[in-house]
Amino acid sequence: TLKFDSCKEVSDIGMRHLAQGTKKTLTSLDVSHCPRVTCDGLAWLAGTAGTPPRPCTLLSSLNMQQCPRVRDAGLTALGIGCKALQFVNLREAQGVTEFLGKIPPKHKCAPLGGWS
Secondary structure: OEEOOOOOOOOHHHHHHHHHHHOOOOOEEEOOOOOOOOHHHHHHHHOOOOOOOOOOOOOOEEEOOOOOOOOHHHHHHHHHHOOOOOEEEOOOOOOOOOOHHHOOHHHOOOOOOEEO
């Protein structure tokens, strides 16, 4: 579990290093109020960026409240790569619209246990 709530300096480069270093251990991540996190950072978590793909396979909880640069494409990547994801907080993530319908059925993560 890692909590970076309100860390203004957390960026996609940091997310890349985080994903590479914790891909087999990270279960919960809080990047709420981190304005520099974008879809690129989420793609690193999901393993859809980089070669070979290395998703954070145990990630089950992700808090992205008030992350203004998160968009549908990043959430689609999470749905494809983070199969254990059970809880996502997207409150006040204004760049997010209807995204779950865009994920191919064979790639969707487990049914979410919590959603806000």
